[in-house]
Amino acid sequence: MASWKELIPETQHLSDRGNYDAAVAKLRDFLVTAQGADRLHATAELTTVLRDQGYWKDAFDTLEQEIEIASRTCTCDDPLYLQLRMQACRLRPVVLASFKGVLENAAEIFEIFSSLDGIDDLHPSRIRINSAYSSLRFMASDFHHRRPGQELRSAVNWQLPAFQRLMSAKREREALDVAIHYSRLLNITSVKQYRLEDLCFGSLNEMMDAITVSEAAPLLKAAAISELLQHMYDKCDGDRINELETTAIRLFEEEAHSHGAMDVRIRQASRQIKNNFQYLTPAVMEEIRGYFNVYESVNALSAYGTAIQLISGSIPAWMMFDLRLSFTSIAAELSDKTGARFEYLIAQVRLLTNWLVHSAKSSRVIEATHSLDALLEVEDCRWIKGMIANITSQAYGLLGDWKNAHEWAAKAETTWGDYFQEDRAHATLTVLQAKIQKHGGYASLTPPAMKEVMDFAELEVTKHLKDGLFGSASQKMAVIVGEILIPRNDGRRNAWLDRMDECAQSLSATSPDDADTQRARVYSFRGQALLGATADKELEEKRYEYFERATALYMKVKDLLNAACTRHMQALAVYSTFKAQERPSWNSLQRCIELSGIARDAFGTLGNVLMLAEAARMHAFYNFLAWSHGYVDGTTALLALKDADEASAERRDDVSILASFEAVSRKQQFISTSQIQDTYKRALAICKAEGRLTDLWDWIQRAKARSVSDQIGIEAAIPAALRDDIIQDSEAKSLSEQENAVSQQIAQVDPQVRLRLRGTLHQIQARMNEHPLLKPILDLRKSRQVSIDQMRDLGRQIKYRTSIKDVVFVDWVELLGTIWIVALKGDEAPRIVSCQIEADKIAAWKRQWLEAKPGAAPALEDEEYDEDEPEFCLRSIDCLVAPLRDFTSEGDLLVFCPTGVLHSIPLHALWITDQKTAIERNPVIYSASLTTFWQCYRRSELTSSTDFSWNIVGVFEPAPGRQFSPAERTKVYESLTHLAKPPGNNVNTGKAVTSEAFRNKIERSVIFHFHGHCLFDRAVLTDQSLELADGLLPIRSVFEMKLQSPHITLIACDSASQAISAGDEPLGMVTALLCAGAGSVLGTLWPTASRTGRRFSDEFYSDIANQCRAAGQPVMVNLAEALRRTVLALRRRRDTRQPFHWAAFVLHGSCSIALTTIPGSHVGGQESKPS
Template sequence: MTLEEKIHPHIALEVGWNYFSQGYIRIALDVVDHSLVRWRNSWCDKTALHALALARAFFKVLCWCQLKEALGEALSIQAVDSPLPENSALLDMDIAVEFFYYKILQQARRESLVDEESFDPPIRERLQTIARLLSEAKRPQEATSFILFLVDETDSTTEKVAVLRRYLHDPSLLPINEANVCLLMAEVFSDRGFWYVAESEQFLERAEEIFKKYGHIEGELRVRMERFNMVKTKTHDMVQGMLQLADDSKTLFCRAVQIMALSYTMSAAMGLHPKDAIIGVHKLLEKACRETGNGFVQLQGHICIASGMTTFDEHISKGTDAICEYLDSAPHEMPKTEGKLAMLLGEVFAVLGDDQKSIKYAKLAVETLKKVPDYKTLSEADLMLAEATMSRALKRGEFRDEYPIIIKNLEQSLDLDEKCIYPHGVVRKCSTLVELESTLAIGDETGHHKTRQDHWMALLERANNDVDDEMKVNLINQCITTKQFGRAEALAREALTTFSTAKDPRRVAKCQHMIFSSMFRPFDFSSHSDSQLRKVEDIVCQAKTAVAAYKELGLGGISIGVVIEISQALEEFGQYCPSWKSALYGEALECLKLGESACQNMRKNLASWSGLEALLQKRILVEYKYHQEIYDRAQRLAGEIDDDQQLWRWAQVSKGKALSDMVASRLVSPVQCPTGLLTDDEAGNILEEEQRLIRGLQSASAFERLSIRKKLGQVRARMEGHSALGHLLASRTGKIDLQDLGWIFESDIIKGLPGNGKAVLVDWVVMGNTIVMLTVDATLVPQMRVLDVSLEQVRRWKQTYLDVEWPFNGATELGNMSEIGGLVSGLEKVSSKDDFLVLCPSKLLHAVPLHALKVGGISLIDRNFIIYSTSLSLLRQCCERANSKTGETQRNLRTAFFAVYEEESQNEENRVERQEIYACATKLAAWFESDPILGADANKRNFRERAREADILHYHGHMDYKKNDVLERSLHNDNFTVRDAYSLRLDTSLASIIACKSGGQDIAAGDEPLGLLSALQYAGCATTIGTFWSVDSSDGRDLAVAFFQRLCRQRNKNESPLNLAVCFCQAVRRLKNREKDDLYLPYHWAAFVMHGAWYL
């Protein structure tokens, strides 16, 4: 076999898999890495390349702990709810993709990089579907892997056993697969305790019998290891037996089993063997991990041995040094591990009495754990920091001076306990607070600390009651999980009476929800009778009661999971009772509105984060926290009952909310406020008060936040009552209702259109594989049209014509665009020639040049004037920025024209083009009476400085487009990155970036864009121009000249406002109508795109 054949993607995956299963991770990584590097840009089988990329990412996790990078790779390839092939059509590469995708998510969940509450249900559903498809396709070998994954995802032991027993009865099950299932069944029974040892041994014997019969050595070794695991009381003999098992595994080249055996031996031997012997086991594990490239297991071993040694005086110094070393080398891609290491180190130094270092590492733990949604662990870190600070203060006699810091840490910890409903944590923190305040109450004549002591004592008593109440709730949940629905309902109704009497609204709502779950889950949808219909009525009534109870808790009182469960039930009942469908779907939509409010509240809770960090966290939140399920379900239900207005509304609230939130945060800036607002003294005072309270929230203690939030609510109520501030508040929150759209259709705003041109808003919504178009004109009546082109067709077209080095293959006529022409079909019925269209795409459509598609045989850009926007919320905010400057700068526009191109190249062609670019920039700058910034002067420092002062910013040059690292994409020269753009504070009306793929965006769930154009919009640009793909420099020059020439003409005519959309579209038309060579082809003109406000 030649080297080329060896690294063929299919062969590389098979070889890499074999090395991985044997435990040789580094070799497996090398194999798939060489193949991916060789074939990435030339192999047409995208699924095979995705499988290679995911395998490499997972092996990097095992080798080097690069988990964040792996998670990013996985989520860039597919979402948890991506559609699976129907009719058992999973191919080998599909299976490989799903296998490694799940393994990466599994590790990410353990590190709390993704949220279990939001990921577990879709993962479980996906695994069930894959296992079913593989079983139907008679592929038991592959099906077994996903059955075992599914068992890992199941919490209840009873459910695990049921899944495995059902699978054991599959007639297509192969013997080795049966043995693997029996081995897992033995493990499940062993975990149930002493009484199930016999059942566990029975399954082990069956597995051992099969493995021996077929000569499966690794299987026999795993049976031996499971027998050791079954022994709950560890002994010296057992540990020696495990060491022998590890040695046998190495001899038989089963390195994966060897490493598992050594890991287990080391943890089991703690407290049994002399410490030197344990260190010896650790050295064996470390050596095995180094030899095989198992860096992840090696790190876990380091943590285990280091933390174990700190409990023994003779080893504590060595253990401390080891933890410090591991913490310094802990990968930033695994923040939970790093945070726990810091906590461990803080505990060690507390034992040693070194309060200074204990505080240092407790602070590090808090800062690190803030990066993951593990509130309980973060709460414990906050408590550790408070206790370490208290210990230092007592020793120094500075107790009263340190008091505010200690209180702040404890109250932050309490906040987290309440957020994750952790009453045991509340008890610990309140006990500490009571002790603290009682100490300070001695000699306090004001009685302040005695009052606070009484407050915390009352909270402590309530928390102790909560612990008892929590046990009741947990018992009911356990009954529901084990399908004892009758008992669960009875217990929930009994608890409801108790909590109602105690006036505990949160637990009342929880009980109402559990009663609903107990009634709904056993409902038999296969039976139809009058009694069943009465049950439906009762369950729906209970659902409404549960929702009403959660509403009583106020904003954020209901979890998104509850919303989804109840809305799903109402949807299923609507299908069960067709005559009630509209009413039940309407109830479901009302329930989903609560979920939408919860989503908004979660995003608001990130308001104190810095700009880019907040945006990234909000993107993660939108992707992980059931957000898309809320919006997708609502859109589907609205579409089912043909409610065009509801569908339009849900389309608006679902798109680009994270970016819209961040842009909105800038609208508090004086330069971004609506025209004339700052001259209104009343408005200015209200705005100043709002900002003061927001700043106070970020530094306030839990004791103070409730009062501040109440005051903030009162201030915002005053803002809503003020005409200008109410408008600003709606813009900042991205509020879009049909009745608020009149401003878009005002004649002054769309001035500059030829003839009787009018505005039409065009939205696309994706429901599964179906694409729907929604349009709204001045009548404010949405119209819905289901398009005859599917999302899969668009995906195939994009892969064929755009995901290549030269879009449209460089010389392909527009004819191939007819394949997706259905995306604009029907626009001829709702719009006319010269109308102004606002295009709001969705999902894959963000990458498609919709303006190049034909309507009635005419390209949309020839027929209409076009502007793109991620959402109407963002459009409104961009227009607010444009409004703040309209009329102020048109006569004396401040401009910055940058140009840089192949400065170091001596190639004649590049030299000529460089001269052309610089001449073009010089001409453009002269039109606006400014000087261009060329060559070496067009650097990062000058770009940042000049951009801050410019009304119009223009750049012509290269862009370093990093496909897998959006934030590091940069403008040549001097590496001005997307990350840098987020740090800018601009007052710019227009930013024109003529560079390869400058308009390329990474689109996350919820149509959340991340790229240079969205970064500039966040920074303060009202309008941005970019390119979909790599363009010829000459095309960019021609576009810029045509655009700015038309802009100057409008300005010279004293037109107000200046219509950027007219200038841009006419400029693109000019490019399209060039006759020289093949310049009329879409490659040369369809790449250019304008986003944001269409006027200046």
């Protein structure tokens, strides 16, 4: 076996050439038998090679193991032993992502070593200990606890003297190590912040030049040049850089280095891309991927990671999101291999930032940050902990959730404190925005709220100016000016703008690009301050000049986002001129369209979905105005409105990954506040005015209940024919299988890993979107509104599978305050007819007859007239359905899609002809939208393939503040037991129906029946919940269930009541069950008597049993027809003939269900039933 002195030249040569695996193997073999000092030397060398290769955890584990062994044989002041301990301290935060106790331990080691006698300044252990300790202190200063400048100076002032003496002693390899250590410190933030005179590029250049002209080995010279190059690109001319790159490549290739020449070529490519991103052609990217493959094959993880950072960092943040996402995912995978948990967290922060740049991805960011935050304590790594909180706050801000944004920003502020003042300033910027938004924005600020906001801003600005953070001060001022002073036309704005100008001037010397950005912001604000409906030519020209200057400066610093925002504001300025003109000018409006189009296209290129949605909405508005003045045709205006709708849909898509309740409620909040409803109203106005009936029908589908159909669409079933085609296509099948595998991984892994997998899924789905067989699947999941051809085809299928004569899809829509019907039947063109009643009158009718004070019954229950008398309350609104008699036939299935207040009206109880209600003449089913109906019907077809059972449950128990009848409880439970008698059916009542039992039963049901109480606050319908044995089951919990397309009957007060927001967006128990996977839900619009519910249930399931017996099995049961016959049976009974008793029962979702399990023959037969 070779001695240590014989082995070291061989392993160093292998490592110098990038043959790390071979070097590691020889060193590990040597350690098997090595003892004493040789073992310590070999350990130090092995950990150096592993670290250079990129295996940080292996290096750290090796050190820990050998330190433990050496502690039993070495003295505590052995220089080599102390060197290993210091190297372990240096690696600990990298591997464990924690600085807890490490600086104290390192300081103790350094103090012991410094006290040793006979250790000169060039002793190898002193060089290694000094390097490791100074690196650790700078790393801690950057990421955990900012250290004073003087302390950091003392940590580096040994380097230049040591380098010079090592070179004089012909110890070039150790000198190069010192120079590389010096080079790495130049990149440290603390060095840049304190401008340490002992660390500068000039000194590094001299050090590397000294090595390249020395007698050092060629590979050492090549390494010196390669290290120097990373600092030269913004400091030296191109010829000098080209000369050094050529020399380094030649040396690496002549010495057969495994990746050195590639390292230089990667830097060349990075420089070219940074200068002009169009350099990154497919051919160049293919070459770069080839380099990546080589890095992987030679197991050079550190060089691979550096290459990823260089290429990814050279691509503008607003370009090539998918490519940057793939790079960040590779970096995260590399950090897994290297075992560097700190690098993993840094990679996660980069990944989160990438997602956050694309504002529609906020929900993905939140999902990951919550989990990452739980992994770290402040004592582990203060900067990363604060960064995670800050990113989370920004993500919540983009969602408009300013309460959570404020909480997380305050958490980031506290975490960073005075340690990281510039980062803290970013957090307090979000705090300031949240303080404004929590009061509802500038328009809602009361004098006390205004004082609170202004005082906070002034305090922060003063602090920033004192600390020299001029950029941060200007950002705070920009929020005050842009979000308060200009919108309120506050006279203080000019003084604040002047202060912003002063900040820009202060930045000019040190950060010219930042100074230009601040100047551009001031110009833009000065232009915005001149907005107003006035026809002043001089003012217009001044405003134009401000916006043009702002745009030019933003383009100069390549800030395309703010340049696009300026164009967007400029369009608003031109629009203000248009409004001020006595005679509307096409030139002004055309300029609005041009400017807003530029902004829209730029936001689309940047991938900023938040701003894209707003710019597209305004672009559509300007086109609508042009149409209304006769400047453009309806087709042009409708195309712009369609673009606005699709941009809005992109904003909604991302929220789908949140918990279902939060996803739906956030989407509904967005629809209510985003003004997208105005876009729909404009499109409907154009369609109606120009007689575009098919387009009118299409826009109605776009406008209705998108949040619900979005959520249902996530689990959309693939049509059988399409599934067969995919199986036959190898590429489509492979992509589909890849997507399924990654989706399953996402469901199973920890949240902090999901973001990376979501990036992989995003890339797979981007490829799927380009495949003709797979794009329809993505469209299904994104719940693109159904087409008229899809609904016609669905109507034909329903007719074929049931005894229904025909299907008529009926939409109600409000146009200019009046209610209209738009109906689609078969292959006929859509029909539109006015109901001759205003929406306000319907709202007044509802308040009078259906609303009641707590504890009181609605007026409808005590109506003194009979149903057939003209004074009966429902007769005054029969006009809502009467037009249907002209284009529907008796026996047609009517699919009702109400709008606004009509969701609360029993439309099926209105007379469609004289003396005949809609439900008497036709089976009726309700749906929030036709898209939702289409989804539910497709879902209900799947139940024939399940072997799930019928489950009957009931909870009818006493509760405070509610009348209770023990006798009725007995009858309810007897009735439920009667319904469950057939073999295979299950019944659970009373105390057995806990939340867990309820969930277990409903998730394994083909039909599920519940009899009990549905509790809610009519003022807050989202508080709706079912009363179970162990407490309340809120709709939030129902949303999280995984149902298998069952039919669900809820015999419970107000179980079908829904909160309806703008866009006909429902949120209640029915919505929760449909989003959880139900195919259909039957409930009640208002409180009904328990006895009536029992009778209804018996009649309803008897009808289902009769359908099953008549058709055999499997059978498509017509639920709508079963409901119709059941309701009419109640209507014939004397004690339930009034509409209050029978009109409450409504069916949502699918009109039918495929069944293989048929209830026992006694149901609906002669066996006695509970009364």
